[in-house]
Amino acid sequence: MQVVTGEEMRLIDRCAIDELGMNEEILMENAGRAAAQEIERLYAPWGDRKAAVLIGKGNNGGDGFVIARTLLETGYDLDVWLLTDVDDFKGATRYHKDLYEQFGFTWSYWSVDNKTEIRESYDIIIDAMLGTGVSGELREPYNSVSLSLETTKADVVSIDVPSGVPSGEEAVPESAVKANTTITLQAPKCSAYLYPAKHYYGKLIVVDIGLPTKAMTSVLEERKQLWQEKDVRLTLPQRSPSSYKGSHGKGLLIGGSAAMPGAPTMAVSACIYSGAGLLTAAVPESILTSVSVTNPEVMLRPLPERSGQIASEIISTDFAFESYDAVAAGPGLGRHQGTKAVVKKLLSDVDAPLLLDADALYYLPELEQLIKERRAPLILTPHPGEMARMAGVSISEVNKHRFTISRNFAEQHGCYLVLKGPFTIVTTPNGTQFVNTTGNEALARGGTGDILTGMVLGQLLQKDDLSSAISNAVYLHGLTADLAVKDDFHSYSMASSDLIRFLPLAFRSIVSSL
Incomplete structure (x- = not known):
């Protein structure tokens, strides 16, 4: 299993889309569904648990819309909170936001007035705020949300990487989200095997999202892989x-x-x-x-x-x-x-x-x-x-x-x-x-x-x-x-x-x- 940086993962995505002709919206659908199925498996039987999906702009947010739609279609009790203006969504993320709405599902904007609700009202909080493209300390409103999550009793499940945690060897900001579980997409990121970043990941689970082997091998110049049983x-x-x-x-x-x-x-x-x-x-x-x-x-x-x-x-x-x-x-x-x-x-x-x-x-x-x-x-x-x-x-x-x-x-x-x-x-x-x-x-x-x-x-x-x-x-x-x-x-x-x-x-x- 290959280990990658965020930049390498973006190059793999672009290769699959631009050179191999895969559809970006379908790739995002695959990613979100794979993560949702893993969440279902982790918390089966779901019972009367209530979940929240925190969505930021970018592809991580698009994954969040697919996760929310998939879980809601299954009948789970779940709220969606947006941490960015709806006009900020572009491309495949915008497509899945619109599809989520067309299915009849709603969302709410997060504000500082909601931080107590976010902290106390949920059993599971799904972090789909920020992916591998961020660096440095979290800005508002992400910083305030991350601070709220530090004291929540809910399980925090991050998608791909905990928001704010770099994918490579960069320094980990103090404001980064500390997850109980991280569901990483296709390939684990280098930071999952470095300290102190590893402390932020919690349990690491890797899910296959269907990226072709050709896209992986044609892009990766630096070969890094897990050595497993x-x-x-x-x-x-x-x-x-x-x-x-x-x-x-x-x-x-x-x-x-x-x-x-x-x-x-x-x-x-x-x-x-x-x-x-x-x-x-x-x-x-x-x-x-x-x-x-x-x-x-x-x-x-x-x-x-x-x-x-x-x-x-x-x-x-x-x-x-x-x-x-x-x-x-x-x-x-x-x-x-x-x-x-x-x-x-x-x-x-x-x-x-x-x-x-x-x-x-x-x-x-x-x-x-x-x-x-x-x-x-x-x-x-x-x-x-x-x-x-x-x-x-x-x-x-x-x-x-x-x-x-x-x-x-x-x-x-x-x-x-x-x-x-x-x-x-x-x-x-x-x-x-x-x-x-x-x-x-x-x-x-x-x-x-x-x-x-x-x-x-x-x-x-x-x-x-x-x-x-x-x-x-x-x-x-x-x-x-x-x-x-x-x-x-x-x-x-x-x-x-x-x-x-x-x-x-x-x-x-x-x-x-x-």
């Missing part, structure tokens, strides 16, 4: 009964220090549980026992160390990288010259897919030339703070412009970039983006990133399409957290290592349906 099912490699350990990849994971032995330990466990056939963990000699006790299956490679950290002399170590199908480094390394030496060696010598995470990302701004010279796949998995350092911007900027910053970096550096956080974004070197749809606040704790590193490495070893392997690992990582808090844990009270025992359940939930 069906995508994992389609792309997760099936394992042959005749396979052997070498069939499922030979991996190398480098990390750890005396201060952080748990990071590589969790990464190794996650990698083993994510399909790895053979795994070698290269860690400082002082933590070999710590890693092996938890993971007896892993082969161990002691590394030279100084003061509990990998020593710079590692640069002369022969790893025989050519014998590995993928390599990962970062968990628990720490930030010191030994880490820099590790990263330089890996960027220069590894010809297989290379994953860098955590402290292995710290020195990348100093190693730009090695990144540019690298020809084999490079996968980077930063959280927003690490992304900010890599991109030379603030953490605030990263969180505001997650799509843009991650795409620009991946394209400029020719790498796969996994920008972690709520709705983790996987970006390929050509700028295609996949938005993850799993996970919860239980992942907001130290160690979960190390687990993701192990999972991505495990999936890379399956020798599948890289972007699918990475996106599948990210999806399953979030799914383990969803399963953990579903029955066994509360997001407050669990440890990162608890996630590992839910990995078999996460994989089984996908594989059993293949």
Whole structure:
């Protein structure tokens, strides 16, 4: 399912109308009816509920007229309030306003005198005031209506986007409508996967309004799509009964220090549980026992160390990288010259897919030339703070412009970039983006990133399409957290290592349906 900005959606609409010959009034009819049917489904049985539709000018208002007409024809108790002069309606919106009236239905103008009625008289309020074309703080009368909705006991259902919420990465005005549910048309908008905008959407429901695939594919230059369960099912490699350990990849994971032995330990466990056939963990000699006790299956490679950290002399170590199908480094390394030496060696010598995470990302701004010279796949998995350092911007900027910053970096550096956080974004070197749809606040704790590193490495070893392997690992990582808090844990009270025992359940939930 594609994710779009408001401008991209308008271009898709114009393509369908101007180039493919679809009728704008019919498209609006399809949109309004699809939204009305979803509202009926949400509130069935309707009973004695009373609803209001708030209509502004523009196409969103036209959708509102279709919704109101459809629900009234079904017999629901519903009032329509206009927030703009009737002469402001143009084109398809004007057509559906006239059709609404020809059916014998009436409307009223909203005024400040009605705000108490709007707030207190309805069980459901349908927000069809403003769509994706607005920016900045709401003007009157929309601002006053939005303020009234903040204290209503009614369920607020917004159409396409909550009024005032931008569709892209722009700032969310304080005056924007906060919906309980948003029914978005055809394709979800980027802001639904960004904070704080997500708080305004409430529950997000996407309805198909019949826009042709050709209109979508011919317009979209920046490919953004949700990565969902069906995508994992389609792309997760099936394992042959005749396979052997070498069939499922030979991996190398480098990390750890005396201060952080748990990071590589969790990464190794996650990698083993994510399909790895053979795994070698290269860690400082002082933590070999710590890693092996938890993971007896892993082969161990002691590394030279100084003061509990990998020593710079590692640069002369022969790893025989050519014998590995993928390599990962970062968990628990720490930030010191030994880490820099590790990263330089890996960027220069590894010809297989290379994953860098955590402290292995710290020195990348100093190693730009090695990144540019690298020809084999490079996968980077930063959280927003690490992304900010890599991109030379603030953490605030990263969180505001997650799509843009991650795409620009991946394209400029020719790498796969996994920008972690709520709705983790996987970006390929050509700028295609996949938005993850799993996970919860239980992942907001130290160690979960190390687990993701192990999972991505495990999936890379399956020798599948890289972007699918990475996106599948990210999806399953979030799914383990969803399963953990579903029955066994509360997001407050669990440890990162608890996630590992839910990995078999996460994989089984996908594989059993293949």
